[in-house]
Amino acid sequence: xxxxxxxxxxxxxxxxxxxxxxxxxxxxxxxxxxxxxxxxxxxxxxxxxxxxxxxxxxxxxxxxxxxxxxxxxxxxxxxxxxxxxxxxxxxxxxxxxxxxxxxxxxxxxxxxxxxxxxxxxxxxxxxxxxxxxxxxxxxxxxxxxxxxxxxxxxxxxxxxxxxxxxxxxxxxxxxxxxxxxxxxxxxxxxxxxxxxxxxxxxxxxxxxxxxxxxxxxxxxxxxxxxxxxxxxxxxxxxxxxxxxxxxxxxxxxxxxxx
Amino acid sequence: xxxxxxxxxxxxxxxxxxxxxxxxxxxxxxxxxxxxxxxxxxxxxxxxxxxxxxxxxxxxxxxxxxxxxxxxxxxxxxxxxxxxxxxxxxxxxxxxxxxxxxxxxxxxxxxxxxxxxxxxxxxxxxxxxxxxxxxxxxxxxxxxxxxxxxxxxxxxxxxxxxxxxxxxxxxxxxxxxxxxxxxxxxxxxxxxxxxxxxxxxxxxxxxxxxxxxxxxxxxxxxxxxxxxxxxxxxxxxxxxxxxxxxxxxxxxxxxxxxxxxxxxxxxxxxxxxxxxxxxxxxxxxxxxxxxxxxxxxxxxxxxxxxxxxxxxxxxxxxxxxxxxxxxxxxxxxxxxxxxxxxxxxxxxxxxxxxxxxxxxxxxxxxx
Ligand SMILES: Nc1ncnc2c1ncn2[C@@H]1O[C@H](COP(=O)(O)OP(=O)(O)OP(=O)(O)O)[C@@H](O)[C@H]1O
Ligand SMILES: [Mg+2]
Numbered sequence: 001x002x003x004x005x006x007x008x009x010x011x012x013x014x015x016x017x018x019x020x021x022x023x024x025x026x027x028x029x030x031x032x033x034x035x036x037x038x039x040x041x042x043x044x045x046x047x048x049x050x051x052x053x054x055x056x057x058x059x060x061x062x063x064x065x066x067x068x069x070x071x072x073x074x075x076x077x078x079x080x081x082x083x084x085x086x087x088x089x090x091x092x093x094x095x096x097x098x099x100x101x102x103x104x105x106x107x108x109x110x111x112x113x114x115x116x117x118x119x120x121x122x123x124x125x126x127x128x129x130x131x132x133x134x135x136x137x138x139x140x141x142x143x144x145x146x147x148x149x150x151x152x153x154x155x156x157x158x159x160x161x162x163x164x165x166x167x168x169x170x171x172x173x174x175x176x177x178x179x180x181x182x183x184x185x186x187x188x189x190x191x192x193x194x195x196x197x198x199x200x201x202x203x204x205x206x207x208x209x210x211x212x213x214x215x216x217x218x219x220x221x222x223x224x225x226x227x228x229x230x231x232x233x234x235x236x237x238x239x240x241x242x243x244x245x246x247x248x249x250x251x252x253x254x255x256x257x258x
Numbered sequence: 259x260x261x262x263x264x265x266x267x268x269x270x271x272x273x274x275x276x277x278x279x280x281x282x283x284x285x286x287x288x289x290x291x292x293x294x295x296x297x298x299x300x301x302x303x304x305x306x307x308x309x310x311x312x313x314x315x316x317x318x319x320x321x322x323x324x325x326x327x328x329x330x331x332x333x334x335x336x337x338x339x340x341x342x343x344x345x346x347x348x349x350x351x352x353x354x355x356x357x358x359x360x361x362x363x364x365x366x367x368x369x370x371x372x373x374x375x376x377x378x379x380x381x382x383x384x385x386x387x388x389x390x391x392x393x394x395x396x397x398x399x400x401x402x403x404x405x406x407x408x409x410x411x412x413x414x415x416x417x418x419x420x421x422x423x424x425x426x427x428x429x430x431x432x433x434x435x436x437x438x439x440x441x442x443x444x445x446x447x448x449x450x451x452x453x454x455x456x457x458x459x460x461x462x463x464x465x466x467x468x469x470x471x472x473x474x475x476x477x478x479x480x481x482x483x484x485x486x487x488x489x490x491x492x493x494x495x496x497x498x499x500x501x502x503x504x505x506x507x508x509x510x511x512x513x514x515x516x517x518x519x520x521x522x523x524x525x526x527x528x529x530x531x532x533x534x535x536x537x538x539x540x541x542x543x544x545x546x547x548x549x550x551x552x553x554x555x556x557x558x559x560x561x562x563x564x565x566x567x568x569x570x571x572x573x574x575x576x577x578x579x580x581x582x583x584x585x586x587x588x589x590x591x592x593x594x595x596x597x598x599x600x601x602x603x604x605x606x607x608x609x610x611x612x613x614x615x616x617x618x619x620x621x622x623x624x625x
Pocket of ligand 1: 028031033051052053054055056057058059060
C-alpha cells in the first residue's frame with residue numbers, strides 16, 4: 001500500500017549538519033554488517049532508507065542512538081561524538097527519538113504513564129507539567145481519549161501513534177523510525193503515516209527506514225538504497241524512483257512496486 | 259471507513275441456555291458419562307468413610323478443657339486438652355510467663371503492619387517510616403531493658419514469635435537480595451556475573467540444614483575469642499542467604515521473559531541502567547514470577563522449622579517438648595494438627611494474597 005497524498009516538502013534543510021557518520025563499520029562476530037557508511041544529515045532534513053532484508057538498515061539507525069555499538073568510524077550527533085562515554089550516550093539518546101517496528105510500549109503502564117516516564121525521570125520535569133505535555137502530543141496523534149488505557153487495549157495503529165507521541169514528549173531533535181508500519185494491518189498504516197507526514201511538515205529531522213514509497217515520495221528529501229552494508233544509491237525521491245541507476249536498485253524497486 | 263458502522267450490522271443475541279441452576283451444574287460436571295458418574299460415586303463413598311468419623315473424633319468425642327490429661331486418656335475422641343493446657347508454652351516458649359503480653363502485642367503489631375502493607379494504596383514512601391517505627395517498637399517490646407520493661411534475653415525467645423521473626427525478616431531480606439543476585443547474574447560485567455553465579459550455585463548446592471549447622475557450629479570457630487554473635491541472628495542470616503539464591507533463579511527466569519524491545523525502548527528514552535530496571539524491566543519481570551516466587555517464600559516459611567536442629571525453640575520445638583512430657587505423651591496428632599493449622603494459615607494467606615496481587619497488577623493490561 002502506498003500513500004497517495006502528494007505534498008511539497010515545506011521546510012528545506014539548512015546547511016549545518018545534525019548527524020555526521022564517517023566511514024562507519026560494524027561487525028556481528030565475523031559478519032561485516034556495515035561496510036563503510038558515510039552519511040551527513042542536515043538539520044530538518046528527512047531521509048528515507050530502503051533496501052532488502054538483512055542489508056543493515058536497522059543496524060545503521062540503531063548505531064545512531066547507540067543501541068548498537070560500532071567498531072570503526074565516527075558518529076557525531078548534534079556536535080556530540082558517540083564514544084563509550086556513558087553520559088554522552090544518555091545525552092544523545094534523550095535528544096534522539098526512536099520508533100520501533102513492534103512499538104515497544106511499556107505494557108505495565110497506562111498510555112499516559114508511558115508518555116511521562118522519560119520526561120519525569122530523564123528530563124526531571126514535574127509530573128503535572130509532563131502530563132500536560134503528554135496530553136498535548138496525544139491530541140496531536142489523535143488519541144487523547146485513550147490516555148488512561150493500557151497498551152494491550154489499543155490497536156496496532158493506535159499503539160504505534162502512542163509510541164511516536166512517547167518519543168515526541170522528550171522533545172527530540174531527531175526522530176528515527178525503523179519500519180514503523182510494517183507490523184500493521186493495511187487499514188492502520190495510513191493513520192500512522194499521516195502522523196509522520198504531519199511531523200515532517202513541522203520540520204523534524206527524520207530518518208525513516210520504510211518501504212512505503214508513497215511516504216518517501218511525498219516527504220523525503222533524499223532516498224538511500226542500502227545493500228550488503230553499503231549505501232548503494234542515493235538520490236532525490238523523484239530521481240530515485242523514475243531513474244534508478246544501479247541494477248540492484250532497479251531489481252529491488254521492481255519487487256516492491258509490483 | 260466512516261460510512262460503515264459495524265453497529266448497524268450487529269444484532270446481539272444471548273448465548274443459548276443449556277444448563278441452569280445447581281442440578282444443571284451437577285449433571286454437567288459430575289454425571290456426564292458412565293466413568294465420571296462412577297468416579298463421583300466412588301469419591302462420595304470415600305468421603306462418607308472419612309468425614310463422619312473424623313468429625314466424631316475431632317469434635318463430638320473430644321476433650322477441650324485445660325489440664326484434663328486424665329479425662330483424655332478415657333475419652334474416645336481427640337485430646338485438644340494438650341493444646342489448651344500448653345498453649346502459652348507452645349506459642350511463647352520460655353519467654354517469662356508474666357511478660358508474655360509483650361510478644362503478644364509485638365505479634366499483633368506485626369500482623370497489623372503486614373495487613374496494612376498488603377494494600378497497594380499504602381505503598382508509599384511513608385510505609386518505610388511506618389515499618390521503621392514498628393520494628394523499633396517490636397524490638398523494644400521483645401528485648402525490654404528500657405521504658406521500665408524487664409530485659410529478656412534473646413535466648414529465651416521462642417515459639418511463634420521466633421518463627422515469625424525468622425520467616426518475616428528472612429523473606430523480606432531475601433527477596434531484594436535475590437533480585438540483586440539475579441541482576442548480577444545477567445550483568446555485562448564479568449566480575450559481578452561470576453560472583454553471582456558462584457554464590458547462587460554454591461548455595462543451591464547445599465541443603466539448608468548444613469547451612470544452619472555451619473552458621474551455628476562452624477562459623478563461631480572462626481570468631482576471635484570472646485566475640486559471640488547472637489544465635490538467632492546467625493540462623494536468620496543463613497535462611498536469608500539460602501532463600502535469596504532460589505529467588506535469584508526465579509527472578510532470572512522472569513527477566514529472560516522480557517523482550518529486548520523493552521530494554522531498547524527504555525534506553526532510547528535516555529533512561530540509565532538503574533532506571534530502566536526499576537521502572538520498566540523489574541515491574542514486569544517480578545510480576546511474571548509471582549507464582550514461583552510465592553512457592554519459594556512458602557517453602558522458606560516452613561523451612562524455618564529446621565532451626566530445631568540448632569536448638570532454637572521455634573514453634574516446632576516448643577510443641578515437641580510439650581509432647582515429651584509424660585503427662586502428654588501419645589497426644590501428638592492433636593498437637594501437630596494444631597501446629598499444621600498455624601502453618602497452613604500462614605502459607606494459605608501468602609498464596610491467597612499473591613493471587614489477589616497478580617489479579618490487581620494485571621488489571622487492564624493484556625498482551
Ligand atoms: N544481534 C545480532 N547478532 C548477530 N547478527 C545480527 C544481529 N542483528 C542483526 N544481525 C545481522 O545483521 C545483518 C543486518 O541486519 P539488520 O537488522 O540491520 O537488517 P535490516 O536491513 O534491518 O533487515 P530487515 O529489513 O529484515 O529489518 C543481518 O544479516 C542480520 O542477520
Ligand atoms: Mg530491520
